[in-house]
Amino acid sequence: MKTVVITGGNDGIGRGLALTRLERGDKVVVIGRSEEKGKGLLAAAEERGAGDRAFFIAADLSLVAENRRVLDEIKASFPVVDALVLCARFFRSDRFQTADGYENTFALEYLSRYLLSHGLTETLEKSEAPVIVNVAGPGIQKPGIRWQDLQSERGYNGVGAQMQAGTANDLLGVAYAAEHTGRTRYVLINPGSTATSIAGQYDAMTKAHVDALKRMGKPVAQAVAPIDAVIDAPPVEPLSAYVEGERIRVDHPALFDKDAAARLATVTEELLAR
Incomplete structure (x- = not known):
């Protein structure tokens, strides 16, 4: 039995993965903002006879303090975590600033x-085969980090903000693998267009595009499969990346720049320290 922590597990790919792992006999900890959806997930687990292995933590992960609270709760309740799966996202056509002063x-x-x-590395390292799965957008040529405008204060664009976050997550994987030399493997996964709710606040034009994606996207189960596979058998390498189940190289300097990764890690620590 594994213990799997999933952010954004109330909906879409995260929810599909949560139910899949519960059916396999794992303990699953879902983190999400909506308590109503969280109760729905727990009810679905109960129907599958897995109610005693399903857990929900309500949190707004756009807030630093909430992330730290979640870390404390997980460490207090689960001495070992085998997999951390990062799925939480929310599209915004209009710029929104969090109470911490960061672009959402x-x-x-x-x-x-x-x-x-x-924050969960120490707990993950207690597992025999620990893995972090970051469900983002590796393999896509994206604009570089806007070092002078990390918070998208100038000419905000929802797609541009998403692209910057995607680039940042690619670099997060690179920096994490360079810093941590233990057993934990870092896996970047691009599931491709998937028919989920694609939560967000959309202008009319973007909503029309999103509605088309919902109609044409692959089933959630198909997107879940490669994530499920790396939880069961994490790659040997410290860092790996997949696009729709196909492995890609992580030594491409334009996609996985080690210098940019180190710089972003430093800048991030400075942001959090303030």
């Missing part, structure tokens, strides 16, 4: 993943 996409889709990845 940057905070939720990058800072949270940074905090949880590093």
